[in-house]
Structures are given as C-alpha cells and as structure tokens.
Amino acid sequence: SKIYKTKPWGNGNQPDFLNMALEIVCNYKPIGLLHILKKIESSMGRKKTERRWGPRIID
Template sequence: MLCYIGLGSNLELPLERAIAARGALHANPSLELISVSSLYQSRPMGPQDQPDYLNAVIALETQLSALELLDVCQSIEQDQGRVRKQQRWGPRSLDLDILLYGQTSINNERLTIPHYGMHEREFVLLPLMEIAADLILPNGEQVCDLAQNIARNGLVKYLHPEQWLPA
C-alpha cells in the first residue's frame, strides 16, 4: 500500500529529530521509502508563542495495516521523546501523521484517513505536491490544484531532500 506520512517538529533540535525519524522509517523492514520531500519551515498552527516547525512528507510502501503503521509512527515519536498532551496544535518534539493510506478512508477512535486537516495546511500540501503532484485524493481532488490555491503563510523551503539524509 502506498502511504504518505507528514512529519513535523519544533522542539528540542527539530532538524536532528526529523533526520532521525526519516532514518527510523527507512530502517524499518516493514516499510520501503519511495520518496521524501524537501524539509520546509513553517509558522506554528494555533498558539504562536512556540518555535517555527520543520515539516516534510514521506511516501512509503508497506504491507502493514493502517493501524499497524500508526503503531510504528507512534513508536518512533516516543523514541524521539514525544509526550502526548491535551493541547491541540501545541509544540512537539516529533509528529508523524498518516496523511493517506492508498485511497482508503478510515474513521475510528484512533485514526482518521485522509488526515482531517491536510486540505487546509500549506505545510502538508506543498511538500506533498513536491513528491506526488499528480496524486488524486480519495475525494477526487488533485493535490496540485489544492497546493496551487493555498496561502503560503510564510512557508519556506529549508533543506532539499538529499540535504537531510540520516547519518
């Protein structure tokens, strides 16, 4: 199954956390990395009294179920020091979100796919367009159309994919 993972970090050495998360996804024998976007710097959503984020999108192929993939992502987050808090859109050491799991729609207590906010987030759509411009979402919308019509809100390219390879 072709999946897309959104990566974000704005605490405790976000570049190093992004590199480590990319490395952990690549090292997992159940996952095959297909493509990685550039790393982008973005303003935080919600409370503005937090550092800017580094964001990227990673395409991967897996035979894992969506919930098994979620478990892998959450395990990587925990390994990177993620502590889940009640505060929505607050600062975090690492956030790995399953944006898309093929053309599957899932809505349960643990997981919503497609990711509920991806249509309104420049820090998801622009990196996603970079690696999958022709992608059509389960609702029929094309990623490039959504990305071309979204406000950039100060989003800037931070590093090209080859510049943030794992050590």
C-alpha cells in the same frame, strides 16, 4: 521531500515548525503502521501529555 519552515498555527508563541513528507511502501494495515509510527515518536521523546497544537519533537 524538501523541508518547509512554517509559522505555528493557533498558538503563535512557539518556534516555527519544520515540515516534510515521506512516502513509503509496506505490507502493514493502516492501524499497524500507526502503532509503529507512535512507537517511533515515543522513542524519540514525544509525550502524549504535550499541549495540542504545541511544539513537539516529532509528529
């Protein structure tokens, strides 16, 4: 998709978000795909301790 620049929701004291969507086809069950996506987030530096609704590297 295109990249959409949006204002943060909730806590406005942070940079704008860059949002986009991706459609994929795979043979994984939803929980298996979720685990793979969480591993990708972790490998890119996202930490579980980040503030909810706060800035993040990837989501």
